[in-house]
Structure formats: C-alpha cells, structure tokens
Amino acid sequence: MKTAEKLGGRVVTVTVPTPYDVGDVNMYLYEDEGRLVLIDAAVDTDEAWDLFLDALKTHGWTLSDLSQIWLTHHHADHVGLVNRIAAQVPVPAYVHPKALPRLRRDPAFLERRIRFFERLYREMGCGEAGERQVARLEEARRKNSHLAVRADLLPVREGDVLGGCEVWEVPGHAPDHVIFLDRWRKWLFAGDHLIAHISSNAFIEPDESGELLPVLVQYASSLEKCKAFDAEPAFSGHGAVIDDHRRLIDKRLRRIEEKGQRVAERIAAGSDTAYEIAVDLYGDKIHKVFGPVMSEIIGLLGYLEHRGRVARQMRANGVWKYKTL
Numbered sequence: 001m002k003t004a005e006k007l008g009g010r011v012v013t014v015t016v017p018t019p020y021d022v023g024d025v026n027m028y029l030y031e032d033e034g035r036l037v038l039i040d041a042a043v044d045t046d047e048a049w050d051l052f053l054d055a056l057k058t059h060g061w062t063l064s065d066l067s068q069i070w071l072t073h074h075h076a077d078h079v080g081l082v083n084r085i086a087a088q089v090p091v092p093a094y095v096h097p098k099a100l101p102r103l104r105r106d107p108a109f110l111e112r113r114i115r116f117f118e119r120l121y122r123e124m125g126c127g128e129a130g131e132r133q134v135a136r137l138e139e140a141r142r143k144n145s146h147l148a149v150r151a152d153l154l155p156v157r158e159g160d161v162l163g164g165c166e167v168w169e170v171p172g173h174a175p176d177h178v179i180f181l182d183r184w185r186k187w188l189f190a191g192d193h194l195i196a197h198i199s200s201n202a203f204i205e206p207d208e209s210g211e212l213l214p215v216l217v218q219y220a221s222s223l224e225k226c227k228a229f230d231a232e233p234a235f236s237g238h239g240a241v242i243d244d245h246r247r248l249i250d251k252r253l254r255r256i257e258e259k260g261q262r263v264a265e266r267i268a269a270g271s272d273t274a275y276e277i278a279v280d281l282y283g284d285k286i287h288k289v290f291g292p293v294m295s296e297i298i299g300l301l302g303y304l305e306h307r308g309r310v311a312r313q314m315r316a317n318g319v320w321k322y323k324t325l
Contacts, residue, residue, distance in 0.1 A: 001055055002241075004233075006185045008033065009164070011235065014055045016042040018077050021289075022198070022238055025077045028189060029055060032164040032182070036061060038069045039180065039189050040237060041093075044080035044147075052081060069093040069151070070162060072191025073174040074102040078237060079149060086151035093149070094156045096169065098176035103149040110141050116206040124298060125273030125319040133290050165189070170226065172219025173200040175207075181229055188231035193222060194248060197239045199255055204295045216299035217306045220256055223249045256303065263300045264309055264324055272321045274298050 002013040012029040028039040042048040056062060069091055071079055082093050101109035114137050121130025156162065156178065158169040165180040170193045180189040192200050202215040227246050234242040242248055263277055271280045278286050278297045286293045301322060304310040312320045 041081040074099040096176035170222035188234040
C-alpha cells in the first residue's frame with residue numbers, strides 16, 4: 001500500500017490480486033480537499049474487499065467518507081467492488097456513457113455484440129475457431145447476468161470536471177475508456193491506457209451501429225493526446241507508477257509500428273486472411289487466447305489499412321482477403 005501526497009492531496013494505491021493473466025490490479029483512494037474518491041474498484045473477491053477496507057482503516061477513513069467512485073472503463077477487473085460498496089453506502093459511480101450498457105449487461109446490447117463477433121470472425125476467416133469463440137460468448141452471457149452493476153451510474157464525457165480532475169476520453173483499450181487529470185498536482189489516473197510492463201491490448205468492439213471500431217487507430221491517437229499532458233506521475237491500472245509517460249508512449253507507438261510491419265510481411269509472404277496471419281504469428285497460442293490474439297491482428301490490419309499500407313477485398317466465400325500496397 002503506497003501513498004503519494006502533494007499540495008494538500010493524497011493518493012493511496014491499493015493493489016489487489018486477480019485471476020487474470022494481467023496479474024494484480026490497482027485501485028486508488030484519491031483525497032482532494034477533504035473529498036474522498038475511489039478510482040476504479042478492482043475485482044469482486046473477498047480478498048479485494050478486505051484489502052480495500054484495510055486501506056480505508058489504515059488511513060483513518062470509513063466507507064461513509066467515500067463520496068464518489070470514478071471508473072476508467074467497464075472491464076471486470078476495474079469495477080468488481082462497486083456493488084459491494086453501493087450496498088452499504090449510497091455512492092454514485094461515474095462512467096463514460098458507452099460503459100452503461102456493458103455495466104448494466106443490457107440484453108439487447110449483448111445480443112448485438114455477440115452477432116457482431118459471429119459475423120466478424122466469419123469474415124476474418126476464423127472458421128470453426130471463431131464459432132467456438134462465439135459459443136463461449138453465449139455461455140458467458142448466460143452465466144454472468146449476476147455481474148450487472150446495480151449502483152447509481154452517472155455519465156461523464158471529455159470536458160467534464162470531477163472534483164479536482166479533468167475527464168479525458170481515450171478510446172482504444174476499451175471504447176468507454178476515460179482518464180482523470182489533476183492538472184494542479186500533475187497527477188494522471190491512467191487506468192489501462194498506460195501500463196509500464198505490458199502493452200495494453202486494443203480489444204475489438206462494435207460501434208453503436210454494429211460496425212467494427214478502428215480500435216488500434218483510436219488507441220494510437222489517444223496515446224498521442226496524452227503526450228501533451230504534464231503528468232508527474234501517471235497512476236496505472238496495473239503495475240508500477242509511471243514516472244515518464246511520454247517515453248512510455250513513444251515506446252508503445254514504436255511497438256505498434258513494429259507489429260504492423262510483421263503483419264505486413266506475413267501478408268506479403270502469402271497469409272492473406274486475419275486468421276491465417278494470427279496462426280502464422282502465434283501458432284497454437286491462438287487456441288488458448290483466441291480473443292486477445294484476434295483483437296491484436298484485426299486491430300493491426302485496420303491500422304495498416306488506415307495508413308494506406310494494406311487493402312482488403314471481400315471474396316465470394318464472404319471472407320476478407322488482404323494484400324500489401
């Protein structure tokens with residue numbers, strides 16, 4: 001449990017184990033002029049709950065001192081304790097509007113999302129592997145209805161101000177991702193937009209009309225946006241505090257270019273569908289982490305297409321074929 005203090009403000013980092021490959025997740029108790037806010041809410045486990053309550057007690061707070069919850073995005077490892085907190089104290093949670101149907105597990109939205117992936121994986125040449133992934137999504141929808149967030153959810157967008165922080169939209173890792181900038185203290189609460197030890201996957205998602213979002217293009221643009229911020233430091237959703245966010249951003253942008261070049265080389269060598277490229281680059285790993293791998297490859301193909309380096313054509317079998325330009 002680490003603490004940062006500056007200009008009358010305080011940030012307490014609460015690090016919680018998760019069952020996910022990404023490892024531990026951070027949530028932050030942010031005190032600004034006597035107002036206590038929780039930024040992100042970890043996973044819904046007894047261990048996370050106990051660590052959260054212990055952090056409050058250690059620093060002289062109780063649950064009743066909590067005035068608001070701010071969520072950077074809707075992923076399960078960042079919203080887990082919201083229902084437990086809301087069941088005991090009437091605390092609103094602020095989220096981007098695009099997080100609302102996801103957090104509430106709106107049935108119509110989830111149905112559209114599954115049909116989107118069904119079509120996408122078919123068009124990307126995934127065959128039976130794509131069908132198996134869609135079946136897993138169907139099963140998750142049936143099993144996870146209890147995960148719906150029941151707290152009072154209030155929408156925020158770029159340009160809004162919460163307490164001492166500006167809200168900035170940074171789509172890419174998730175379409176609803178926002179970050180919070182305390183410009184006076186130069187504190188940036190970055191969620192999963194910036195992580196020091198691993199690259200943030202830009203997970204493919206549909207837009208409101210069911211079309212594929214250009215997630216990696218969005219992520220690169222969001223990274224460029226953050227270079228303009230004075231941040232000392234940036235508090236990440238996972239891992240260590242980031243002391244030089246601009247250097248990390250440059251590293252991430254270079255890595256996107258490097259991965260894009262690898263994809264372009266595989267297309268030039270004859271792998272012309274997204275699934276063929278994924279198998280070419282990742283082999284059997286794709287069967288263990290199908291979703292993240294296909295997100296990466298489809299995102300990179302969209303990035304290369306946006307840059308004018310590849311083009312695609314729909315063949316008679318309904319599968320997109322790619323070629324280099």
